[in-house]
Amino acid sequence: MKHHYQLNVQWTGNRGSGTSGYREYERDHVISAPGKPAIPGSSDPAFRGDAARWNPEELLLASASACHKLWYLHLCADAGIAVTAYEDAAEGTMLDERFERIVLRPRVTIVTGDRELALQLHHTAHEKCYIANSVNFPILCEPLIA
Template identity: 70%
Template sequence: MAHHKHSYRVSVAWTGNKGSGTSGYRAYGRDFTVEASGKPSIPGSSDPAFLGDKARWNPEDLLLASASACHKLWYLHLCADAGIVVVAYVDEAEGTMVGGDQGHFTQIVLRPKVTIRAGDDLQRATQLHHEAHKQCFIANSLNFPILCEATFEFAAE
Protein backbone atom coordinates (compact mmCIF):
# COMPACT_ATOMS: atom_id res chain seq x y z
CA MET A 1 0.00 0.00 0.00
CA ALA A 2 1.38 3.41 -0.95
CA HIS A 3 1.86 5.89 1.84
CA HIS A 4 0.89 9.47 1.23
CA LYS A 5 2.75 12.25 2.97
CA HIS A 6 0.68 15.15 4.22
CA SER A 7 2.25 18.31 5.60
CA TYR A 8 0.61 20.90 7.80
CA ARG A 9 1.77 24.40 8.65
CA VAL A 10 0.62 26.76 11.34
CA SER A 11 2.01 29.92 12.81
CA VAL A 12 1.88 30.33 16.59
CA ALA A 13 2.65 33.93 17.54
CA TRP A 14 3.10 34.98 21.17
CA THR A 15 1.05 38.12 21.86
CA GLY A 16 1.64 38.35 25.62
CA ASN A 17 4.50 40.85 25.85
CA LYS A 18 3.29 43.41 28.41
CA GLY A 19 6.21 45.74 27.71
CA SER A 20 9.09 44.04 29.50
CA GLY A 21 9.12 40.64 27.75
CA THR A 22 9.92 37.69 29.97
CA SER A 23 11.73 39.78 32.60
CA GLY A 24 9.89 37.80 35.29
CA TYR A 25 7.52 34.85 35.53
CA ARG A 26 4.51 37.08 36.21
CA ALA A 27 5.68 39.91 33.92
CA TYR A 28 4.34 38.42 30.69
CA GLY A 29 1.05 37.14 29.35
CA ARG A 30 0.62 33.64 28.04
CA ASP A 31 -1.57 34.71 25.10
CA PHE A 32 -0.84 33.54 21.57
CA THR A 33 -2.59 33.30 18.24
CA VAL A 34 -2.68 30.21 16.04
CA GLU A 35 -2.97 30.98 12.36
CA ALA A 36 -2.97 29.03 9.12
CA SER A 37 -3.39 30.37 5.62
CA GLY A 38 -7.03 30.96 4.72
CA LYS A 39 -8.41 29.96 8.13
CA PRO A 40 -9.79 31.91 11.09
CA SER A 41 -7.31 32.64 13.87
CA ILE A 42 -7.52 30.72 17.15
CA PRO A 43 -6.90 32.77 20.29
CA GLY A 44 -4.76 30.76 22.70
CA SER A 45 -3.24 30.99 26.14
CA SER A 46 -2.03 28.63 28.81
CA ASP A 47 -4.36 26.90 31.24
CA PRO A 48 -5.45 29.31 34.02
CA ALA A 49 -3.47 27.14 36.47
CA PHE A 50 -0.39 28.39 34.63
CA LEU A 51 -1.44 32.07 34.56
CA GLY A 52 -3.39 31.75 31.32
CA ASP A 53 -6.60 33.37 30.13
CA LYS A 54 -9.56 31.03 30.70
CA ALA A 55 -11.44 32.64 27.80
CA ARG A 56 -8.84 31.45 25.27
CA TRP A 57 -8.04 27.96 23.97
CA ASN A 58 -5.10 26.28 25.68
CA PRO A 59 -2.91 23.52 24.19
CA GLU A 60 -4.64 20.89 26.33
CA ASP A 61 -8.08 21.96 25.00
CA LEU A 62 -6.76 21.79 21.45
CA LEU A 63 -5.27 18.31 21.94
CA LEU A 64 -8.57 17.03 23.32
CA ALA A 65 -10.53 18.68 20.50
CA SER A 66 -8.16 17.16 17.92
CA ALA A 67 -8.63 13.64 19.28
CA SER A 68 -12.41 14.05 19.43
CA ALA A 69 -12.71 15.58 15.96
CA CYS A 70 -10.46 12.98 14.33
CA HIS A 71 -12.48 10.12 15.83
CA LYS A 72 -15.75 11.76 14.73
CA LEU A 73 -14.55 12.31 11.17
CA TRP A 74 -13.47 8.68 10.80
CA TYR A 75 -16.69 7.46 12.42
CA LEU A 76 -18.87 9.47 10.02
CA HIS A 77 -16.82 8.19 7.06
CA LEU A 78 -17.17 4.56 8.16
CA CYS A 79 -20.91 4.95 8.81
CA ALA A 80 -21.43 6.46 5.36
CA ASP A 81 -19.55 3.52 3.81
CA ALA A 82 -21.62 1.03 5.87
CA GLY A 83 -24.98 2.58 4.97
CA ILE A 84 -25.63 3.81 8.51
CA VAL A 85 -27.10 7.31 8.46
CA VAL A 86 -25.87 9.50 11.30
CA VAL A 87 -28.12 12.53 11.73
CA ALA A 88 -26.49 14.03 14.84
CA TYR A 89 -23.23 13.59 16.74
CA VAL A 90 -22.09 15.45 19.85
CA ASP A 91 -19.05 14.39 21.85
CA GLU A 92 -18.54 15.51 25.45
CA ALA A 93 -14.87 14.47 25.57
CA GLU A 94 -12.73 14.65 28.69
CA GLY A 95 -8.97 14.46 29.09
CA THR A 96 -6.98 13.77 32.24
CA MET A 97 -3.55 15.28 32.78
CA VAL A 98 -1.32 14.71 35.81
CA GLY A 99 1.84 16.31 37.11
CA GLY A 100 3.16 19.82 37.22
CA ASP A 101 6.10 21.08 35.17
CA GLN A 102 6.57 17.61 33.63
CA GLY A 103 2.84 16.92 33.28
CA HIS A 104 1.36 14.51 30.80
CA PHE A 105 -2.02 13.20 29.70
CA THR A 106 -2.98 9.82 31.11
CA GLN A 107 -6.11 9.29 29.03
CA ILE A 108 -8.89 10.79 26.98
CA VAL A 109 -12.46 9.57 27.21
CA LEU A 110 -14.71 10.29 24.24
CA ARG A 111 -18.42 10.32 25.02
CA PRO A 112 -20.17 10.71 21.68
CA LYS A 113 -23.95 10.80 21.65
CA VAL A 114 -24.88 9.55 18.22
CA THR A 115 -28.31 9.75 16.60
CA ILE A 116 -28.81 7.34 13.73
CA ARG A 117 -31.65 6.81 11.31
CA ALA A 118 -34.50 4.70 12.68
CA GLY A 119 -34.06 1.07 11.67
CA ASP A 120 -30.29 1.23 11.06
CA ASP A 121 -28.07 -1.48 12.54
CA LEU A 122 -27.26 -0.38 16.10
CA GLN A 123 -24.75 -3.21 16.66
CA ARG A 124 -22.82 -2.22 13.51
CA ALA A 125 -22.99 1.47 14.46
CA THR A 126 -21.47 0.59 17.83
CA GLN A 127 -18.74 -1.57 16.29
CA LEU A 128 -17.72 1.21 13.92
CA HIS A 129 -16.46 3.26 16.88
CA HIS A 130 -13.77 0.62 17.38
CA GLU A 131 -12.80 0.82 13.72
CA ALA A 132 -12.78 4.64 13.84
CA HIS A 133 -10.39 4.48 16.78
CA LYS A 134 -8.03 2.22 14.81
CA GLN A 135 -8.07 4.63 11.86
CA CYS A 136 -7.78 7.92 13.76
CA PHE A 137 -4.49 9.66 12.92
CA ILE A 138 -4.43 11.54 16.22
CA ALA A 139 -5.11 8.45 18.36
CA ASN A 140 -2.37 6.60 16.46
CA SER A 141 0.07 9.40 17.30
CA LEU A 142 -0.48 9.59 21.05
CA ASN A 143 1.14 7.51 23.80
CA PHE A 144 -1.83 7.22 26.15
CA PRO A 145 -5.23 5.50 25.89
CA ILE A 146 -8.26 7.03 24.25
CA LEU A 147 -11.45 5.34 25.42
CA CYS A 148 -14.87 5.61 23.80
CA GLU A 149 -18.13 5.48 25.75
CA ALA A 150 -20.68 6.04 23.00
CA THR A 151 -24.42 6.28 23.49
CA PHE A 152 -26.99 6.05 20.74
CA GLU A 153 -30.53 7.00 19.96
CA PHE A 154 -32.67 6.57 16.91
CA ALA A 155 -34.00 9.55 15.01
CA ALA A 156 -37.76 10.02 15.06
CA GLU A 157 -39.41 8.65 11.95
Protein backbone atom coordinates in the same frame (compact mmCIF):
# COMPACT_ATOMS: atom_id res chain seq x y z
CA MET B 1 0.74 8.75 1.91
CA LYS B 2 2.60 11.64 3.48
CA HIS B 3 0.77 14.79 4.62
CA HIS B 4 2.39 18.04 5.68
CA TYR B 5 0.80 20.71 7.88
CA GLN B 6 1.95 24.23 8.57
CA LEU B 7 0.65 27.03 10.76
CA ASN B 8 1.88 30.04 12.65
CA VAL B 9 1.83 30.61 16.41
CA GLN B 10 2.54 34.21 17.36
CA TRP B 11 3.07 35.13 21.00
CA THR B 12 1.09 38.28 21.85
CA GLY B 13 1.71 38.41 25.59
CA ASN B 14 4.64 40.81 25.83
CA ARG B 15 3.62 43.54 28.31
CA GLY B 16 6.66 45.62 27.45
CA SER B 17 9.50 43.87 29.26
CA GLY B 18 9.19 40.44 27.65
CA THR B 19 10.04 37.51 29.87
CA SER B 20 11.97 39.59 32.38
CA GLY B 21 10.15 37.65 35.10
CA TYR B 22 7.71 34.76 35.35
CA ARG B 23 4.82 37.08 36.27
CA GLU B 24 5.81 39.81 33.83
CA TYR B 25 4.30 38.35 30.65
CA GLU B 26 1.03 36.93 29.43
CA ARG B 27 0.78 33.50 27.88
CA ASP B 28 -1.47 34.72 25.04
CA HIS B 29 -0.83 33.74 21.44
CA VAL B 30 -2.68 33.49 18.15
CA ILE B 31 -2.72 30.37 16.02
CA SER B 32 -3.19 31.13 12.35
CA ALA B 33 -2.95 29.72 8.86
CA PRO B 34 -3.77 31.31 5.50
CA GLY B 35 -7.49 31.29 4.71
CA LYS B 36 -8.61 30.16 8.17
CA PRO B 37 -9.97 32.00 11.20
CA ALA B 38 -7.40 32.72 13.88
CA ILE B 39 -7.58 30.80 17.15
CA PRO B 40 -6.87 32.80 20.31
CA GLY B 41 -4.64 30.73 22.58
CA SER B 42 -3.11 30.89 26.02
CA SER B 43 -2.03 28.46 28.70
CA ASP B 44 -4.34 26.79 31.17
CA PRO B 45 -5.32 29.19 33.98
CA ALA B 46 -3.40 26.91 36.37
CA PHE B 47 -0.28 28.05 34.49
CA ARG B 48 -1.17 31.77 34.51
CA GLY B 49 -3.17 31.61 31.29
CA ASP B 50 -6.35 33.31 30.12
CA ALA B 51 -9.40 31.07 30.66
CA ALA B 52 -11.23 32.82 27.79
CA ARG B 53 -8.68 31.48 25.27
CA TRP B 54 -8.04 27.95 24.06
CA ASN B 55 -5.10 26.18 25.70
CA PRO B 56 -2.94 23.43 24.15
CA GLU B 57 -4.48 20.76 26.37
CA GLU B 58 -8.00 21.65 25.20
CA LEU B 59 -6.84 21.70 21.59
CA LEU B 60 -5.33 18.23 21.95
CA LEU B 61 -8.59 16.96 23.42
CA ALA B 62 -10.55 18.64 20.62
CA SER B 63 -8.24 17.11 18.01
CA ALA B 64 -8.75 13.61 19.38
CA SER B 65 -12.53 14.08 19.48
CA ALA B 66 -12.76 15.63 16.01
CA CYS B 67 -10.50 13.00 14.41
CA HIS B 68 -12.60 10.18 15.86
CA LYS B 69 -15.82 11.88 14.70
CA LEU B 70 -14.58 12.41 11.16
CA TRP B 71 -13.52 8.77 10.80
CA TYR B 72 -16.76 7.57 12.38
CA LEU B 73 -18.97 9.60 10.04
CA HIS B 74 -16.96 8.37 7.04
CA LEU B 75 -17.30 4.74 8.14
CA CYS B 76 -21.04 5.14 8.76
CA ALA B 77 -21.56 6.68 5.33
CA ASP B 78 -19.70 3.74 3.73
CA ALA B 79 -21.77 1.24 5.77
CA GLY B 80 -25.13 2.77 4.86
CA ILE B 81 -25.75 4.11 8.36
CA ALA B 82 -27.43 7.53 8.27
CA VAL B 83 -26.16 9.64 11.17
CA THR B 84 -28.25 12.76 11.79
CA ALA B 85 -26.58 14.01 14.99
CA TYR B 86 -23.22 13.54 16.71
CA GLU B 87 -22.08 15.21 19.91
CA ASP B 88 -19.09 14.26 22.04
CA ALA B 89 -18.68 15.22 25.70
CA ALA B 90 -14.93 14.49 25.67
CA GLU B 91 -12.74 14.65 28.78
CA GLY B 92 -9.02 14.55 29.28
CA THR B 93 -7.06 13.99 32.46
CA MET B 94 -3.52 15.20 33.09
CA LEU B 95 -1.26 13.98 35.84
CA ASP B 96 2.23 15.39 36.47
CA GLU B 97 2.12 17.53 33.32
CA ARG B 98 1.23 14.55 31.07
CA PHE B 99 -2.03 13.37 29.70
CA GLU B 100 -3.08 10.26 31.56
CA ARG B 101 -6.02 9.50 29.28
CA ILE B 102 -8.81 10.90 27.17
CA VAL B 103 -12.38 9.61 27.27
CA LEU B 104 -14.64 10.27 24.30
CA ARG B 105 -18.38 10.05 24.96
CA PRO B 106 -20.03 10.42 21.57
CA ARG B 107 -23.84 10.50 21.49
CA VAL B 108 -24.94 9.53 18.00
CA THR B 109 -28.39 9.59 16.43
CA ILE B 110 -28.97 7.29 13.47
CA VAL B 111 -32.12 7.08 11.36
CA THR B 112 -31.22 4.11 9.14
CA GLY B 113 -28.74 1.27 9.39
CA ASP B 114 -27.69 -1.45 11.80
CA ARG B 115 -27.45 -0.21 15.40
CA GLU B 116 -24.87 -2.84 16.45
CA LEU B 117 -22.69 -2.03 13.47
CA ALA B 118 -23.00 1.66 14.35
CA LEU B 119 -21.56 0.85 17.78
CA GLN B 120 -18.79 -1.35 16.35
CA LEU B 121 -17.69 1.35 13.93
CA HIS B 122 -16.47 3.42 16.89
CA HIS B 123 -13.78 0.77 17.41
CA THR B 124 -12.76 0.99 13.75
CA ALA B 125 -12.77 4.80 13.89
CA HIS B 126 -10.46 4.64 16.89
CA GLU B 127 -8.07 2.33 15.04
CA LYS B 128 -7.93 4.72 12.09
CA CYS B 129 -7.74 8.00 14.03
CA TYR B 130 -4.43 9.76 13.32
CA ILE B 131 -4.42 11.49 16.68
CA ALA B 132 -5.11 8.30 18.66
CA ASN B 133 -2.30 6.60 16.74
CA SER B 134 0.11 9.43 17.56
CA VAL B 135 -0.18 9.72 21.33
CA ASN B 136 1.35 7.61 24.12
CA PHE B 137 -1.67 7.48 26.41
CA PRO B 138 -5.03 5.71 26.08
CA ILE B 139 -7.99 7.26 24.34
CA LEU B 140 -11.13 5.48 25.45
CA CYS B 141 -14.53 5.63 23.78
CA GLU B 142 -17.89 5.24 25.51
CA PRO B 143 -20.44 5.68 22.69
CA LEU B 144 -24.22 5.84 22.91
CA ILE B 145 -26.42 5.28 19.88
CA ALA B 146 -29.92 6.77 19.82
